[in-house]
Amino acid sequence: MVRAIVGANWGDEGKGKITDMLAEESDIIVRFQGGSNAGHTIINDYGKFALHLLPSGVFYDHTTSVIGNGVALNIPYLINELKDITSKGVPMPKVLVSDRTQILMPYHILFDQYEEERLGGKSFGSTKSGIAPFYSDKYAKIGFQVSELFDEPDAIREKIDHVLSIKNVLVEHLYHKEKIKAEDVFNELMQYKEMIAPYVCDTSAFLHDALKEGKTVLLEGQLGSLKDPDFGIYPMVTSSSTLASYGAIGAGIPGYEIKDVITVVKAYSSAVGAGEFVSEIFGDEADQLRRRGGDGGEFGATTGRPRRMGWFDAVATRYGCRIQGATEVALTVLDVLGYLDELPVCTGYEIDGVVTDQFPTTRLLKKAKPVYTKLPGWKCDIRGIRRYEDLPENCRNYIEFIEKQIGVPVTMVSNGPKRHDIIFRR
Numbered sequence: 001m002v003r004a005i006v007g008a009n010w011g012d013e014g015k016g017k018i019t020d021m022l023a024e025e026s027d028i029i030v031r032f033q034g035g036s037n038a039g040h041t042i043i044n045d046y047g048k049f050a051l052h053l054l055p056s057g058v059f060y061d062h063t064t065s066v067i068g069n070g071v072a073l074n075i076p077y078l079i080n081e082l083k084d085i086t087s088k089g090v091p092m093p094k095v096l097v098s099d100r101t102q103i104l105m106p107y108h109i110l111f112d113q114y115e116e117e118r119l120g121g122k123s124f125g126s127t128k129s130g131i132a133p134f135y136s137d138k139y140a141k142i143g144f145q146v147s148e149l150f151d152e153p154d155a156i157r158e159k160i161d162h163v164l165s166i167k168n169v170l171v172e173h174l175y176h177k178e179k180i181k182a183e184d185v186f187n188e189l190m191q192y193k194e195m196i197a198p199y200v201c202d203t204s205a206f207l208h209d210a211l212k213e214g215k216t217v218l219l220e221g222q223l224g225s226l227k228d229p230d231f232g233i234y235p236m237v238t239s240s241s242t243l244a245s246y247g248a249i250g251a252g253i254p255g256y257e258i259k260d261v262i263t264v265v266k267a268y269s270s271a272v273g274a275g276e277f278v279s280e281i282f283g284d285e286a287d288q289l290r291r292r293g294g295d296g297g298e299f300g301a302t303t304g305r306p307r308r309m310g311w312f313d314a315v316a317t318r319y320g321c322r323i324q325g326a327t328e329v330a331l332t333v334l335d336v337l338g339y340l341d342e343l344p345v346c347t348g349y350e351i352d353g354v355v356t357d358q359f360p361t362t363r364l365l366k367k368a369k370p371v372y373t374k375l376p377g378w379k380c381d382i383r384g385i386r387r388y389e390d391l392p393e394n395c396r397n398y399i400e401f402i403e404k405q406i407g408v409p410v411t412m413v414s415n416g417p418k419r420h421d422i423i424f425r426r
């Protein structure tokens with residue numbers, strides 16, 4: 001059985017916590033897209049961790065963690081992350097890396113930096129992890145697949161020369177920086193080969209066999225629907241698909257194997273980087289929510305940047321759930337909202353004087369103004385509550401209002417950052 005855990009919003013919905021929790025009853029956890037550009041914060045018995053590349057199932061000794069072919073693999077980053085968790089007492093996890101995963105090179109990170117520099121004030125607010133240059137190269141067929149590390153040295157050198165003949169034109173004439181040297185790239189690849197060799201296998205075949213044996217597989221998404229390159233707020237999106245359907249491709253399994261799409265929805269909104277955000281709030285109102293949000297404030301797990309804050313956006317979330325094919329919703333960080341007298345929920349967008357509940361393309365999104373419905377607050381701390389009936393009435397009303405708006409059952413309510421801060425509602 002395969003379940004995908006994906007985000008309905010701009011990312012940072014708390015997917016890591018939900019994955020870590022569900023991994024307890026799963027056999028295999030797969031990362032299928034993205035790279036080290038976004039982080040999952042996980043709090044468990046070993047401590048607090050910000051994982052960027054490792055799947056959020058690495059804290060159990062019964063699970064296998066898979067880096068799927070769809071991932072942007074920064075090899076030294078992965079090895080350091082493994083070192084970091086094991087140095088904090090976590091037993092060495094079982095990690096498998098697909099032989100079809102492509103390698104994120106140091107020059108991808110440089111290209112990301114050069115491009116942000118070149119764009120100046122018009123930049124995308126990239127985390128500068130090399131993700132856009134990496135995926136551009138993958139689809140331009142000038143990337144390096146893990147399997148290619150095991151080619152003959154002459155063949156590797158020949159490929160490097162071909163790649164650099166293209167890349168160095170940009171380095172020299174667009175960015176006016178020092179050219180990339182073939183020998184450096186070769187040496188890097190040889191170091192990477194040594195680091196990654198113990199983990200490499202055909203993970204698609206591994207997953208095929210595991211599914212035949214009836215194993216439970218979790219696909220762990222990064223970011224959320226609104227950052228998807230096709231269905232998100234293009235061009236302020238990421239460079240790999242954030243959707244559950246892509247999980248099949250990025251892991252190498254048939255699409256029909258995904259039986260459950262757990263879509264993680266945040267009880268308010270937050271976003272990092274630039275881009276359309278209709279229910280965004282500013283000033284003291286935003287500062288207060290940012291300070292109280294998540295676990296110790298809403299600041300980026302990768303960059304430490306303050307996140308942009310906003311009220312719950314039912315228009316964006318309904319769309320985000322639809323595009324994910326959500327079968328159930330985990331509503332997270334609800335505990336944070338206990339301080340509010342009333343909770344505005346964005347239930348419509350006013351565009352050119354007309355109110356719509358449909359999420360439009362970016363061109364129209366730029367003109368959208370939020371239309372709010374206000375719900376009364378519950379004015380107390382709901383952490384520690386384990387039964388849905390024990391939540392204050394106004395809190396249940398908020399959950400049920402959201403559920404009705406998005407049209408997908410809310411089966412889990414997360415009321416704290418820890419693994420077992422969860423209310424099941426089936």
Ligand code: GDP
Nearest residue numbers: 012013014015016040041294295333414416417
């Ligand atoms: P992800 O990328 O979707 O995994 O999300 P992040 O890890 O970037 O952000 C979620 C943040 O919220 C983390 O700091 C979590 O520890 C925290 N978190 C997750 N669920 C809850 C919750 O129910 N309540 C609170 N207060 N914090 C939560």
